[in-house]
Amino acid sequence: MTNxxxxxxxxxxxxxxxxxxxxxxxxxxxxxxxxxxxxxxxPESISPPILLIRALGTCAIIMLHIILMIGPLARxxxxxxxxxxxxxxxxxSFFFIALLHSLLTIAFYGGFGIENxxxxxxxxxxxxxxxxxxxxxxxxxxxxxxMAATSHDYWLANLGAAFWKTMHMGVYIxxxxxxxHVVTGVLxxxxxxxxxxxxxxxxxxxxxxxxxxxxxxxxxxxxxxATNTDDPDQWIDACSVHxxxxxxxxxxxxxxxxxIAIFRNQNKFSAISNVCAHQGGPLGEGKIIDxxxxxxxxxxxxxxxxxxxxxxYTEKIPTYDIRIRGERIHINPTxxxxxxxxxxxxxxxxxxxxxxxx
Amino acid sequence: MHVIEFFISALLVYLGIGxxxxxxxxxxxxxxxxxxxxxxxxxxxxxxxxxxxxxxxxMLAKWIRA
Numbered sequence: 001m002t003n004x005x006x007x008x009x010x011x012x013x014x015x016x017x018x019x020x021x022x023x024x025x026x027x028x029x030x031x032x033x034x035x036x037x038x039x040x041x042x043p044e045s046i047s048p049p050i051l052l053i054r055a056l057g058t059c060a061i062i063m064l065h066i067i068l069m070i071g072p073l074a075r076x077x078x079x080x081x082x083x084x085x086x087x088x089x090x091x092x093s094f095f096f097i098a099l100l101h102s103l104l105t106i107a108f109y110g111g112f113g114i115e116n117x118x119x120x121x122x123x124x125x126x127x128x129x130x131x132x133x134x135x136x137x138x139x140x141x142x143x144x145x146x147m148a149a150t151s152h153d154y155w156l157a158n159l160g161a162a163f164w165k166t167m168h169m170g171v172y173i174x175x176x177x178x179x180x181h182v183v184t185g186v187l188x189x190x191x192x193x194x195x196x197x198x199x200x201x202x203x204x205x206x207x208x209x210x211x212x213x214x215x216x217x218x219x220x221x222x223x224x225x226a227t228n229t230d231d232p233d234q235w236i237d238a239c240s241v242h243x244x245x246x247x248x249x250x251x252x253x254x255x256x257x258x259x260i261a262i263f264r265n266q267n268k269f270s271a272i273s274n275v276c277a278h279q280g281g282p283l284g285e286g287k288i289i290d291x292x293x294x295x296x297x298x299x300x301x302x303x304x305x306x307x308x309x310x311x312x313y314t315e316k317i318p319t320y321d322i323r324i325r326g327e328r329i330h331i332n333p334t335x336x337x338x339x340x341x342x343x344x345x346x347x348x349x350x351x352x353x354x355x356x357x358x
Numbered sequence: 359m360h361v362i363e364f365f366i367s368a369l370l371v372y373l374g375i376g377x378x379x380x381x382x383x384x385x386x387x388x389x390x391x392x393x394x395x396x397x398x399x400x401x402x403x404x405x406x407x408x409x410x411x412x413x414x415x416x417m418l419a420k421w422i423r424a
Contacts, residue, residue, distance in 0.1 A: 004394060007401045116366075123362045135362065142369075149409035154402075158392055158420065159413075 005154050011299075017086040021093060028062075029055045049108050056101035057186075061178065063094040065202045068175060072213035074296070078285055081296035088151050088298070095148035102141050105134075125185065133185025140177035143170045153278075161279055179203055235323070235330040238262055241269070241347045242327065249293075251284035254333045259284065260320055262329060263293055263304045268344035270304035271320035271331050277338075278315065306341040373411055379418060380410035387421040 010018075032055035033048065040046050046054075067090055074084040109124070110117030126132040147168055149155075156164045179199065187196050236254065244250045244264040251259050251274055259274035261284030272293065274284045281297030288294070292301035292310060302309055302317060309315040316339035321332035324345045336342060384403045388395045395403070410417050 005398045005402050007399065007405055119363055119366055122366070126362065132362070145408070146412050149412055152405065152409075154392065154395070154406060155409055157394070159416065 005152070009153075013082070014086055014089065017082070018089055021090060025059060025063075025093065025097065028059050032058065049104065053101060053104045053108065056097055056104065060094060060098040060101055061182070061199070061202070063090065063097060064175060064178065065206060067091055067094060068171070068206050069209055072209040074285075075213045075216065078287075078296065081285065084297055085299055092148045092151050095144045098141055098144055102137065130188070131184040133181050133188075136177045136184070137181035140174040140181060143174040143177075147171060147174075156279065165279065175206070234333065236333050238271075238329045238331045240327050241324065241329060241349070244269070247288040249284040249286070251282070252331070254331075260331060260333075261293075262322070262331065263288060265291070265304065265344070267347045269322055269324065269329055269347065270342065270344045271322045272302065272304055272307050273318040273320075273335065273338075275317065276300050277317050283317070305344050306339060307336075308339045376411035376414035377407075379414040380407050383410055383414075383417055383421060387417075387424070390424040391417070391420050 029052070033051045036046055036051040036054070037048070067087060070080065070083045070087050070090075074080045106117045106121050110120035113120055122132070122134050122138055125134060147170065150159065150164065150167070159167070182195075182199050187199070236252075238252045238260070239250050239262065241264075244262060246264055246266065249261040249263045251261050253259055259282075260271050261274040261282075262269060262271045263284075265288055272283065274282055276283050276295040276297065278295065278298055278300045281295040281300070283293055283295055283302070286294045286296040288304070289301070291303075293304045294301050300309065300315060301313075302315070305319075307317045307319040318335035318338050319340050319342045320335055321342055322345045323330045324347050327347070327349060329345065384406060388403065388406070
């Protein structure tokens with residue numbers, strides 16, 4: 001959260017996550033190179049630099065697929081939200097792996113001539129009449145470079161959330177370029193059937209997950225639409241107190257695209273905007289940690305009773321008036337100004353049995 | 359072939375201008391664009407160098423408006 005910028009926003013969870021990530025990358029690279037040396041002895045041996053270039057390239061592609069899968073997978077189950085929360089470090093690490101792959105390629109294939117190594121490599125296939133697959137990879141790397149360089153809250157604050165998010169959607173263009181880079185280049189010379197198999201499987205998985213997640217969102221939007229009460233003050237009947245797990249929320253839809261998250265803390269209920277002030281993350285998919293609603297995307301926190309981040313942070317989101325009639329929760333769909341305190345609605349009936357995830 | 363050489367040359371010129379701008383911006387302009395950076399460390403400022411180099415037209419426009 002923003003009252004000062006830190007070099008890297010580490011906490012205990014992120015340090016563990018990063019340690020696992022770095023270890024996994026190191027194990028993959030060592031295993032790939034070792035296996036290459038072991039299984040391709042003389043005279044079919046592949047030189048260690050080429051093996052390392054391939055190891056870095058395949059590692060980067062695997063990381064890119066994981067990054068692209070985290071978003072839709074986290075929509076299927078909140079258990080995967082921690083991956084979403086830590087995705088930024090994975091993204092920046094992926095860029096450095098892809099950069100190393102590129103630098104080694106340029107140095108190895110273009111570094112021994114009299115021409116500029118970058119131009120020598122990028123123009124290599126084009127000169128010999130082939131598809132300039134190196135250029136596809138290079139343009140993708142440029143897109144990833146912009147994304148990695150702006151993966152910090154400083155950029156989010158200064159470019160604006162809408163522009164920043166749109167810019168980072170460039171990952172899908174870069175992904176297509178990476179697939180083109182692999183299919184038109186690497187697969188033309190590589191005869192191992194495993195490469196086309198895995199790249200096709202990856203592309204189908206990414207596409208399928210995104211389509212499935214989008215359809216699920218549409219279906220859920222229909223289920224979340226709240227109904228009006230007979231109340232002249234326009235209160236809407238949101239749900240029953242029994243439908244919300246403790247420290248969790250239920251989201252309801254009002255209007256075409258506005259969502260409200262109703263959080264339960266013990267027997268108290270509060271309603272806030274579902275949209276995090278940071279990157280528009282779905283607060284209703286987060287949970288209450290240390291008394292604060294915690295966004296599942298990057299851990300931004302808010303007091304559900306006033307929509308404000310705990311001091312010294314200054315983020316604010318709109319709150320909604322809430323009341324309980326019998327066992328039904330009613331919401332006034334007119335949002336209060338961001339940061340307006342609203343007393344939580346208390347349910348004093350029998351103990352609420354725990355609801356279950358959808 | 360000229361297309362690729364032109365593309366690389368144009369990119370290098372763009373990034374060269376951006377790098378010089380980024381050094382000046384981080385030293386003199388950053389605080390007026392984002393007051394939170396007043397208390398930021400030198401390491402954090404260095405971290406913004408690549409992004410400012412790549413997005414220098416946007417940051418220049420923000421600096422002029424600040």
